[in-house]
Amino acid sequence: MSVDTYPATLHTPEVNPRGEKSGRVPKGPSQRRRTARTLAAKYIVVILTSVIAVFPILYIVSASLNPNGSLAGSSGLFTKFSLENYINLFSNPAQPFAAWFMNTLLIGLVTAAGTVLLGGLAAYAFSRMRFSGRRLGLITILLVQMFPQLLAVVAIFLLMKGIGDIFPALGLNTHIGLIMVYLGGALGVNTYLMYGFFNTVPVSIDEAAKLDGAGHSRIFFTIILRLSAPVLAVVGLLSFIATINEFVIASVLLTAPEKKTLAVGLYQFIAQETSANWPVFAAGAVLAALPVVVLFFVLQKYIVSGLTAGSVK
Template sequence: MATTSLEQHAPVTGLRWWREVGWRHVIGIVMIAICVLPLLYVISASLNPNGTLTGSNKLFRTFSLTNYSELASTDFAKWGVNSLVICTVTALGTVFMGAAAAYAFSRFRFSGRRASLTALLLIQMFPQMLAFVAIFLLLLSVGTVFPALGLNSQLGLIAVYLGGALGVNTFLMYGFFNTVPRELDEAAKIDGASHAQIFFTIILRLVAPILAVVGLLSFVSAYGEFVVAKVVLQRVEHYTLAVGLYVWASDERNAPWGLFAAAAVLSAIPVVLLFQFLQRYIVGGLFAGSVKG
């Protein structure tokens, strides 16, 4: 018995180590290199004052903050504010609307409930960009009555983002809401709590991980979305970062690649900070709702 125990705890070496563990390290190192090298290239290009990508083949050959200082004389700051406002409102609205809809589907029993859930899932199978022509015509028509919701309106773009993200996020939250015991609702009802009180004071606190995940996914998807934003926003001062940087890079030969790289590096900071802030909720929020339907 003692010999068997020692054999079980003996370190794995040689060919057996490569067969059981070593190949995983190799794959991990390769994937890290694939992810990190493009980032290093962009950072190196942002520090190259020549403003070209061909001169950045040698990483960090030059070090200059000229490109970053020149961003102050462009519309980059305005585009960044526009993106943060649009993405923050979209994320908050998506979380609130998705949570309310998921709570209704999870706790209430009404006619057409299963059909509505199935319809939400089927609708999300079609990418939103397939409907950008319809979105353009719809906003063009709405703008004649309510200019604040028409073309070249940030509020109109937010409305489009909210409508596109509601279905999939509702379905994602629905599975998580089902993991919350109904006994909590019944106990609160006995104490005289209304559905609104149960939802805001009890349920939302228990499902905080999935709220954080949905908020993060909504923020990131809206932050990097380009097609719909390019269709809706037509004035330079209303551009988001994705649209503004595309305009810079549209002329490949004369594009200010140094400014583009510097703007790309700075644009990534809000997403990284948000991810780090919500990191502890990510794993629990993505997987807890999959154990019970």
């Protein structure tokens, strides 16, 4: 067989846009069909998952825009459109939704910042320092997290009552006291989470900084925190979400109507079976979700990026 009559389908290398041969054999029709089927199956799974996740959101938004007084009349999505529920949400002085919203933002942001700071300091000590009881401390953190904070409600109430007798600003019915309780309950799991991330930051960075005369505090605040931005964003976001959704402890410690959080305040709209106002509750739930969504988009670039990559040449 001459060279001219030799089949041209044997290992014909691909040519990339630069004109260089890549050495790859082009995909055949059967392989392209398999790839197309795999890609189609992935898209179907993504679409179904998205529909399942988005449908409750669409339903609650539709219910908040429906002027009817019950969820039974809101079964059809966006059949009616009215801002009456949002107006009623802010028009009742006995249920100050605006005050609840600001209280929740204040408590959530301060708790998230405090959790990141305290958890980061504890995680840095466990990750970079060697001291007696270090392993026992890590195990204790895990064991303490096995017991939910809900079990300590009575003890927390009595403790805050005793503290309030001495320091009224830190006792019952105070936002500072509630923040202190939240910080103590969230310190364990977040410390262990950040401890695992700090271990991935090369120790050679610390050693180079120490040669330049930097101490532990400067290394932590100027180097470790910047390289650990992804885990800090995750911890802050999770702490903020948990604070907004928390109900039991906030309902026990906060009694004045103007000092309640969104979770406790919104429950008043549906607490009584004979006068449950679900559409107004749905409107409040939509507004309560906005801070979480905004904070997620603000921190998204830190969550999805790895700032430690390429830190050591």
